[in-house]
Amino acid sequence: MNFEPIIGLEVHIELSTKSKMFCGCPAEHFGVSPNTQVCPVCLGLPGALPAANKLAIENCIRFGLALNCEVSEFSKFDRKHYFYPDLPKSFQISQYDLPFCINGKYESIRIKRVHMEEDTGKLIHTNLNGKKVSLVDFNRSGVPLVELVTEPDFRSVDAVVKFLKEIQLTVRYLGISTADMEKGSMRLEANISLRVKEQESKRVNELPDYKVELKNINSFRYLTKALDAEIKRQAELLEDGKKIKQETRGYDEDRDRTFSQRSKEEAQDYRYFPEPDIPPIRIGELKIKNLKFKFPELPSQKRGKYQKLGLSANYIEVLVQERARADYFETALALAKQYNISEKEIAGVMVNQNLDGKFAEPAGLVKKLVELQNVDYASQADVEEAIKKVVLDNGKAVKDYQAGKEQVLGFLIGMVQKELKGKGKIELIKETLISYIHGR
Amino acid sequence: MSGLTTDEILHLSRLANLTLSKKETTTLKDQLSDVINYFKELKKLRTDDVSPTSQTTGLEDVLREDQVDATRILTNDEVLSGTDKTHNGAFVVPQVIDKDL
Numbered sequence: 001m002n003f004e005p006i007i008g009l010e011v012h013i014e015l016s017t018k019s020k021m022f023c024g025c026p027a028e029h030f031g032v033s034p035n036t037q038v039c040p041v042c043l044g045l046p047g048a049l050p051a052a053n054k055l056a057i058e059n060c061i062r063f064g065l066a067l068n069c070e071v072s073e074f075s076k077f078d079r080k081h082y083f084y085p086d087l088p089k090s091f092q093i094s095q096y097d098l099p100f101c102i103n104g105k106y107e108s109i110r111i112k113r114v115h116m117e118e119d120t121g122k123l124i125h126t127n128l129n130g131k132k133v134s135l136v137d138f139n140r141s142g143v144p145l146v147e148l149v150t151e152p153d154f155r156s157v158d159a160v161v162k163f164l165k166e167i168q169l170t171v172r173y174l175g176i177s178t179a180d181m182e183k184g185s186m187r188l189e190a191n192i193s194l195r196v197k198e199q200e201s202k203r204v205n206e207l208p209d210y211k212v213e214l215k216n217i218n219s220f221r222y223l224t225k226a227l228d229a230e231i232k233r234q235a236e237l238l239e240d241g242k243k244i245k246q247e248t249r250g251y252d253e254d255r256d257r258t259f260s261q262r263s264k265e266e267a268q269d270y271r272y273f274p275e276p277d278i279p280p281i282r283i284g285e286l287k288i289k290n291l292k293f294k295f296p297e298l299p300s301q302k303r304g305k306y307q308k309l310g311l312s313a314n315y316i317e318v319l320v321q322e323r324a325r326a327d328y329f330e331t332a333l334a335l336a337k338q339y340n341i342s343e344k345e346i347a348g349v350m351v352n353q354n355l356d357g358k359f360a361e362p363a364g365l366v367k368k369l370v371e372l373q374n375v376d377y378a379s380q381a382d383v384e385e386a387i388k389k390v391v392l393d394n395g396k397a398v399k400d401y402q403a404g405k406e407q408v409l410g411f412l413i414g415m416v417q418k419e420l421k422g423k424g425k426i427e428l429i430k431e432t433l434i435s436y437i438h439g440r
Numbered sequence: 441m442s443g444l445t446t447d448e449i450l451h452l453s454r455l456a457n458l459t460l461s462k463k464e465t466t467t468l469k470d471q472l473s474d475v476i477n478y479f480k481e482l483k484k485l486r487t488d489d490v491s492p493t494s495q496t497t498g499l500e501d502v503l504r505e506d507q508v509d510a511t512r513i514l515t516n517d518e519v520l521s522g523t524d525k526t527h528n529g530a531f532v533v534p535q536v537i538d539k540d541l
Contacts (some may be wrong), residue, residue, distance in 0.1 A: 018507065019508045019509070022510055023512065024509025025508070033516070033529055034528065034529040035519045035520065036515075036519075039514060039516060053503070053504060054503040054505055056504070056506065057503065075531075083457045085533045085536060124530070131536055134533070134535060134536060135527055136532075138519070269451075269455055274495075276494065276495070278502070279495055279499035279500050281501055282500050282501060
């Protein structure tokens, strides 16, 4: 049987705000000693009163707008209850029925929602005195976390990876998070099920009656392997006519297989209710307009622009991968206009020679290109003169070349260039030299 | 008078991470059923013209600027003062992940 995967994604992105989501503790927690950036609010101590971070909410909405979402005019926070040692209050402040952003679309992928919540503490699983324990660090507890949920619109692992790379890039362009998977500031969960391909024509849009949630995916490489392993596992079960259990699974890289983490039904009963400590939030048209006003150009827009300039796909992708680099390119382009330096030339020296790494300012790079342009190249006549002399003086080398020793050509070009005091254009010397020798 | 079933009580106890004895299950089943039935009194009220709310203060948009407030941060000793199970500044709990392969 031929199966096709049906995949939906949940992406968590930690926002790079200065302070946490509901209290004034520092949000940057990477490499900080355990439990040194916590207060009564993020430790869930009784009587503490959370107050929502305005910038975090704005950045959540900007992200939603970048994914073409509708922004909810009226929104609120809710409590999501479950027991786990990394959750000090035994509930997480999240959003349930009124998330900040809904109904987006990114290329062919429908975005169900983009909502705001708080991160949990961090668990480190280890052995202490022969006992299996977890160490709990609450520095991460309460760090602003945006959750993006897609509809199950992916039909291949490649499409998933492509989408996620674009999300990562978009987040970085917006400047709202580092979206660094290794450091955990971007985390993924994938819902995955299989359906028989042939049925598609008869049962369009019908989704399988189960889904398996793959959790704790922390790199693109890991993601590909975990999805492939899970697709293989499900295909084998379906081939055998077995039903697939709805559950949460993790991925064991050493054994290249997924494993069951907990059964879903019970855990799913989160008993959401409105967070009584945080008043609701109203987001008017004006506010949305202001947020849009501060929008940078997004990767897709830059790609479109560069295509119009006639740059090759390869150049475009390299330039777009970093917003700073794309901005550098555009500044250099504006400066270079008056000197008649082409966009391809600038892109070329950036991509092929990393010249932007050598010149911190685009102006420096343009100056260098102008200098190169102004070099007085030796004339065709001078080149021919020098070649005549070199050929006469190096009879043996010329014979060797004629006998098939190609590498001698480099030596001869070098000699001609020396004769021209470095002012020859290599391509011109090479062409003229070859035709001269062959013509003799 | 309708009430909760024993299964519902057991489900709730699992969600609350509580282990109940048989006797406790019976007691709680009756007590919780009473509470829920008492709430049914609210059904007598006319609420046709009242829109649902989860807030009583009438406030909106109570937000804070993104600024660090170090004055509220507790020392590591204070944080860990409620437990004697610690290691290098962290709380120690029994491991919870089960790899059920």
